[in-house]
Amino acid sequence: MKNKLIAFSQRIINWIKTNKIKSSIVFLLLVVYYFSLPRTLFQEPYATVIESKEGELLSAKIALDGQWRFPAQGSVPDKFKKCIVYFEDEYFYKHPGFNPVAMVNAFQQNRQAGKVVRGGSTLTQQVIRLSRNGKGRTYFEKIIELILATRLELGYSKNEILELYAAHAPFGGNVVGLEMASWRYFGVQSHQLSWAESATLAVLPNAPSLIYPGKNQIKLLSKRNRLLLKLNQEGIIDKQTYELSIAEPLPQKPYDLPQIAPHLLQRVAKNQEGSRVKTTIEIGLQNRVNQIAKYYYNQYKQNEVHNLAILVIDVSNRKVMSYVGNSPTDGNHQKDVDIIDAPRSTGSILKPLLYAGMLDDGELLPNTLVADIPTQIAGYTPQNFNLTFDGAVPAHRALSRSLNIPSVLMLQDFGVNKFYEELQRFKLRDISKPPDHYGLSLILGGAESNLWDLCRTYAGLSSTLKYFNANQGQYRTNEFAELNYDDAFQVDFGDETRQKNILGAGSIWLTYNAMEQVNRPEGDEAWKFYDSSLKIAWKTGTSFGNRDAWAIGTNAKYVVGVWVGNATGEGRPILTGVTSAAPILFDVFNLLPRQRWFDTPFKDLEEVEVCSLSGHLAKEGCPTIKELVPKKGKNTSVCPYHKTVHLDKTLEFQVNSSCENMQNIVTKNWFILPPVMAWYYKSQHIEYLPLPPFRNDCMGTQTATMDFIYPKTNSKIYLTKNFNSEVQPVILKVAHSQRESKLFWYVDKVFKGSTKTFHEMPISATTGFHYITVVDEFGNEIRRKIEIVKE
Structure with a gap:
């Protein structure tokens, strides 16, 4: 057989040698034949098709030539x-x-x-x-x-x-x-x-x-x-x-294609037009989240709220498990707009990032008291959502209650530029203007972001904490990786390192503990009393004018993000994060398997003694408790509110050597807040004791202090009228450290009266600029410039 093949090959070679022209023609024909078939047989465009991770069809977009060609x-x-x-x-x-x-x-x-x-x-x-x-x-x-x-x-x-x-x-x-x-x-x-x-x-x-x-x-x-x-x-x-x-019947009418994730299809089509993409979407979860979206849409549209978006992320691999880009609304209400990627005002949703940043930088401890008083900073006047003041509130409670004034004061201490740089490291794309453009309003919704970036940020924080605990205090260089909807793609989290990526595990854990205490939506108020309660760290946000309602929550396995509002930007009075977005958040979390709470990252925390009243590092004489804080927390300031005072044996009066024998003087450490803080704080804390006054027979400098509660510095006051069209007086208020002291009130150096105990003074003044002066019986004086205008 081998000899026959050799002989046959030899005959072919001989034929080629003797028939060069014919052999060339044959060779040319073979080459033409070989290349006659195009490398790509079909050039037609294809439909864009997305499937679930199980291989089920989610949605499809018709091909560019108008043909349904998969x-x-x-x-x-x-x-x-x-x-x-x-x-x-x-x-x-x-x-x-x-x-x-x-x-x-x-x-x-x-x-x-x-x-x-x-x-x-x-x-x-x-x-x-x-x-x-x-x-x-x-x-x-x-x-x-x-x-x-x-x-x-x-x-x-x-x-x-x-x-x-x-x-x-x-x-x-x-x-x-x-x-x-x-x-x-x-x-x-x-x-x-x-x-x-x-x-x-x-x-x-x-x-x-x-x-x-x-x-x-x-x-x-x-x-x-x-x-x-x-x-x-x-x-x-x-x-x-x-x-x-x-016996089977023939088809009678065409079926519509599934539209289970139409907005994710839009997203895929932007970069992968004409492709079939197996996504990370879990079809069972997606269908149930769609049902939740439909239910709440039917509820909210009655109050003219027409749009919402829901995103569910697997923390461990950043895979998108469910993607609802908009409610099942109609064309008149932008049903085709993918809200998940749309920039919207952040409201309070960035507050946990500021809190975590300050903890991580050693500028704050979880229980540090932050002022919650009427505040005006360079013409900017923040207000709490409920328009009340606590005087002073622990930082973690300020976060869990989403108080605006403490957040603004914390941002002022941390620095707008510094916080802005932190947000840039989180790659929040829509926060793209210079920090001066936002100012202190950055923490209250003065900036815009989108649900995709925010969910990615919280997924990165959760994964940082989870990985740190599971890998002996290690971090990963690319922990804040992009979210992924392509099932064939594997996220690269980078190399292991001892160096934290953006925030340390300890500050994240403490932040999540504060977020876990946020009050639940209506119907779940008693969650703290049940061991079986869903345990998540979550935060809501409501933008100015009630245009955007946010809720983002996380546990060790999942991140769920929700936005509710109108795509047109129209606000509605009833639209808030707690009442509108939070119920959806908890309904979605209830679809997911329960997860245990995050382990404590002891390798990134240290136990210190802090003042039980002020939350600062304790100094001698403070009542103390032990608390876990980030390692830089050891460098925060010691308690500034405990002062040594000398009292008589009754503990009712302050005394000194001019009026009392030294052996009869009782020395105590007294918790003393600044006047305005104290004025509001005592209304919330009946246990707060104001500093006793000096006994009348004592000589020496009095330590009384006072400050204006109203008006604020350089404020503009509008005169109002009652139902009888009579102009109403302006009510001025002052807080004094010694409540029983007598205060004397002047407007433009003209005496208007005195007050005792309750320091409020009604004044009638003409429009224009005026100077308010208040003097106490010890000679202490405060002044404030105001402008009075008619409405």
Whole structure:
């Protein structure tokens, strides 16, 4: 055998040497034949298709040429394979791309009819014809198809040729390809088709006009049943299957494609137009979140709130588990807008990042008292949502209650530029203007961000804490990686390192503990009393004018983000984060498996003694408690509010050596807040004791202090009228450290009266600028400039 091959090869070489021109022509023809088949057989655009992680169709967008043409799926269901082969090309697995017998029979029939009535084309030839955009059915074209079909057979397997046919065959109207036809006519994926449904689709490319609903039903039924009979006669299906199949009805009306994640489809189409993308969406969860979105939309639209968005993230891998970009509203209310990526005013949603940043930088401890008093800073006057003041509040309570004034004062201490740089490290894209543009309003919604970036940020924080605890105090260099919706993509979290990425695990854990204490929505107020209560760290936000309602929550496994509002930016009085977004947040979390709370990151915390009243590091004489704080927390300031005072034996008066024997003087450490802070603080804390006054027989400097409660510095006061159109007086208020002291009031150096105990003074003044002066009985004086104007 080997000698025969050698001899044959030698004859070919000799022939080439003696027939150089002929051999060159043969070689050239072979080269032309080899390159005759285009590298890409089909140039048509495809529909954009997204599937769930389980392979279920979520949504699809029509191809750019207006055809419903799905990208090839990679395999053809066995039922359809058998149906199409037995109907179109019984010898498909045996011929080299063309069937000479079928071609001869077709030639004879066409000649007898005087026109082309039968093609005799194989499935391979039909693939070539489809790729050539259905050129005329001439004999010359048949020759070209034949040549290209043989070339296709040499370069592709039989299964690959069937895949090309199934993906590009016409199925009536603008439906192209088996996968789209399965959804359009039967509402299922192609691998779920029955024998009758597969047979129906197998006969359609031969006569796609038969599929029009309500027409040609008899012809279509006859074709389908003849194919089913053939399959039964060939032993492909048994008698019972055949009888059940011919009893199945034909499709009567086209089905709509699933629209389970239409806004994620928009997002995919921006970068992957014409692709089939298997996403990270869990279809069961997505369907249930869609139901929640529909329920709340139907509730909120009655109050003219028309849009909402929900995002669910797996913390461990940053995969998007559910993506609801908008409510099921209508075109008049921007139903096609993807809110998840839209910049919206942040409200209070950034407050945990400021709190964590200050903890991490050693500028704050969890229980440090922060002022909560009427405040004006460079003309900016923040207000708490409920328009009340606590005087002073622990920092973690200020966060859990989302108090605005303490947050602004904390930002002032931390620095706007410094906080802005921290937000840039979190890659919040929409916070893109210079820090001076935002000022202190940055913490109260003066900036914009989007649900995608915010959920990514909180997922990064949760993952930082979880990884630190699970890996002996290690961090990862790319912990704040981008979120991912492509199931084939694996996120690279970078290398392990001892260096924190943005925030340390200790400050994140303390922040989450504060966020876990946020009051729950209506109906879940008693959550703290139940061990089974859902435990999450969460935060709400409401923008100015009630235009945006936010709620973002996290545990060790999941992050859920919710936005509610109007895409047009129209505000509604009832729209708040707690009442509108939070109920959705908790309903979504209740769909997810319960998770244990974060472990304590002891490697990034230290136990210190802090003052139990002020929350500062304790100094001698302070009542103390032990508290876990970030390592830099050891460098914060010691308690400034405990002072040593000398009292008589009754503890009712301050004394000194001028009025009391030294052996009778009692020395105590007294908790003393500044006057305005104390004035509001004592209304919330009945245990707060003001500093006792000096006994009348004592000499020496009095330590009394006072400050204005109202008006604020350089404030503009508007005169109001009652129902009788009478101009009402302006009520001035002062806080004094010794409540019983007598105060004397002056307006523009004119005496207006005195007060004792309750330091409030009504004054009637003309419009314009005035100077208010208050002097106490010890000679202490305070002054304030105001402007009075008419409404």
